[in-house]
Amino acid sequence: MIEIVEPGPLATVQDLGRAGYAALGVPESGAFDRAAAALANRLVGNQRDAAVLEVTLGGLSIVLHRAATLALTGARCGGDLDWGTAVTVQPGARLRLTAPTTGLRSYLAVRGGVAVEPVLGSRSTDVLSGLGPAPLRAGDVLQIGSEVATEPSGATAPGRRARDVLRIDTGPRDDWFTEDALGRLTDTRWTVRGEADRVGIRLNGPRLERARAGELPSEAMLPGALQVPPDGRPILFGPDCPVTGGYPVIAVVRRGELDDAAQLRPGDTVRFAIGR
Secondary structure, three states: OEEEEEOOOEEEEEOOOOOOOHHHOOOOOOOOOHHHHHHHHHHHOEOOOOOEEEEEOOOOEEEEOOOEEEEEEEOOOOEOOOEOEOEEEOOOOEEEEOOOOOOOEEEEEEOOOEEOOOEOOEOOOOOOOOOOOOOOOOOOEEEEOOOEOOOOOOOEOOOOOOOOEEEEEEOOOHHHEOHHHHHHHHHOOEEEEEEEOOOEEEEEOOOOOEOOOOOOOOEEOOOOEEEOOOOOOOEEEOOOOOOEEOOOEEEEEOHHHHHHHOOOOOOOEEEEEEOO
16 A cells, blocks of 8 residues: 655665564564654554554655555655644545655655565664565565554654764673773764665774674674774674674663664764763
8 A cells, every 4th residue: 555666765664673582593673763763653653563664864765555544753854745734635645755855764664564474573674684574675565464553643743953973881891902992982073974774774983993803602692882993993783783793882872872873874973971
């Protein structure tokens, strides 16, 4: 009932992920900006974990083959749909989203949710492992589900102020770095490199020097981990990150702060602060 005319740079189906399968090597996945996805669902009256479309850098164009109530949140795209409020559109409507001026990921909810076949209890696309539905392509047709909880809210969502300082908890491997390295981590305004996706966001700045040589055996990883490879520049892991890794993690971004990390785009800057 929703036909994809153009997906833009990347559009995927996401819910709140498939947590609990790390022992099987399965990433958590799910919406990168969970707050924005939950808000879109709330506006149209869906259950909180209903599947939505995660749209990266706009460019999405769709045709509705039945009347539907939609809401757009996250990065503010221009185009044919108002941001932050539920809107009912008629059959045959064609909607297009332009690239946002700030932020990276927008979330489009449809009342009833996007009905695709769940894999391990989730409808999320995992770009690392290939689980879940494939990234959307022109010509795909998505069905609308029945995961409603309440009537559409009728409210207009307030804008969310973007934060460029993310709170962290140090460790578990901060002892692998020199005393100056943690200071550099929190004193530096890091620049997002072009290698930034749902798996991880590479950052550019001063080298974080190690106090130990050698490598760790592979150990557990999770979204928000700041892993430091041999070049000394951290990688901020996203929802599709691998469940294990062998480079030391100097700190972990707090879970609630990952919603803001989801909106970082290449060229943006970000700082880290030890949380309180």
